[in-house]
Amino acid sequence: MDGVHIDDTPGHHRMNITRGFTGRPRAAREGLPPGQYDAGDDWPVLSAEVTPDLSAADWTFRVGGLVTAPRTWSWEEAHRLPAAAYEGDIHCVTGWSKFGVRFGGVSLDAFLDAAGPLPSATHAVAHAHTGYTANLPLADLTGGRAWIVWEYGGRPLTPEHGGPARLVVPHLYFWKSVKWIAGLELLDHDEPGFWERNGYHARGNPWQEQRYSGD
Numbered sequence: 001m002d003g004v005h006i007d008d009t010p011g012h013h014r015m016n017i018t019r020g021f022t023g024r025p026r027a028a029r030e031g032l033p034p035g036q037y038d039a040g041d042d043w044p045v046l047s048a049e050v051t052p053d054l055s056a057a058d059w060t061f062r063v064g065g066l067v068t069a070p071r072t073w074s075w076e077e078a079h080r081l082p083a084a085a086y087e088g089d090i091h092c093v094t095g096w097s098k099f100g101v102r103f104g105g106v107s108l109d110a111f112l113d114a115a116g117p118l119p120s121a122t123h124a125v126a127h128a129h130t131g132y133t134a135n136l137p138l139a140d141l142t143g144g145r146a147w148i149v150w151e152y153g154g155r156p157l158t159p160e161h162g163g164p165a166r167l168v169v170p171h172l173y174f175w176k177s178v179k180w181i182a183g184l185e186l187l188d189h190d191e192p193g194f195w196e197r198n199g200y201h202a203r204g205n206p207w208q209e210q211r212y213s214g215d
């Protein structure tokens with residue numbers, strides 16, 4: 001079966017399709033983490049939830065838990081923070097990677113600096129307005145490596161991709177990038193989110209192929 005690679009690593013029962021769904025084989029390229037393929041122009045929608053009917057006026061973003069000043073931002077308040085963009089690649093645990101995407105919004109640092117994480121804060125749970133959650137080490141959310149975004153390619157982020165606003169943490173597998181983001185709860189311990197409770201890795205670094213717990 002040309003183009004289909006069966007992963008027979010002990011303990012892993014999965015199949016990696018190493019070509020796009022359009023059937024056009026693509027050579028592995030530089031910048032592609034192990035076991036990933038280049039999705040090209042496709043941007044698959046992957047949701048464990050029904051796309052919510054969430055307007056910008058109803059969207060809020062809260063930072064709470066172990067912070068000195070818990071805060072909630074409205075759409076307008078969030079837009080008054082300094083604009084920031086991510087231009088680069090994204091990697092989904094199901095196998096596709098997408099090169100050279102551009103997301104526009106605000107660096108998560110701007111929100112976290114305003115809320116002031118307590119020294120005891122080590123992890124966060126990001127949650128969606130729909131109930132989806134993902135856990136992340138706080139260190140993966142700071143230092144210009146995470147964004148709250150509302151634009152994709154210069155246009156408003158579409159609802160199925162998490163609009164009005166989503167989290168983007170591009171150096172980790174994309175399941176950490178919570179769509180319809182509602183807030184971050186800072187904790188002094190790691191607490192598994194939706195996929196992490198269902199067998200996925202606590203951190204999800206694509207360069208170390210941290211797909212499943214135990215990887």
Ligand SMILES: Nc1nc2c(c(=O)[nH]1)N[C@H]1C(S)=C(S)[C@@H](COP(=O)(O)O)O[C@H]1N2
Nearest residue numbers: 044045046047048128132161175177178179
């Ligand atoms: N709220 C919410 N966020 C979510 C998900 C979800 O089901 N609900 N799915 C995650 C998964 S598994 C992936 S791969 C990406 C997919 O984002 P996309 O649909 O924009 O490609 O969103 C992540 N964020």
Ligand SMILES: [Mo]
Nearest residue numbers: 046092093175
């Ligand atoms: Mo995913």
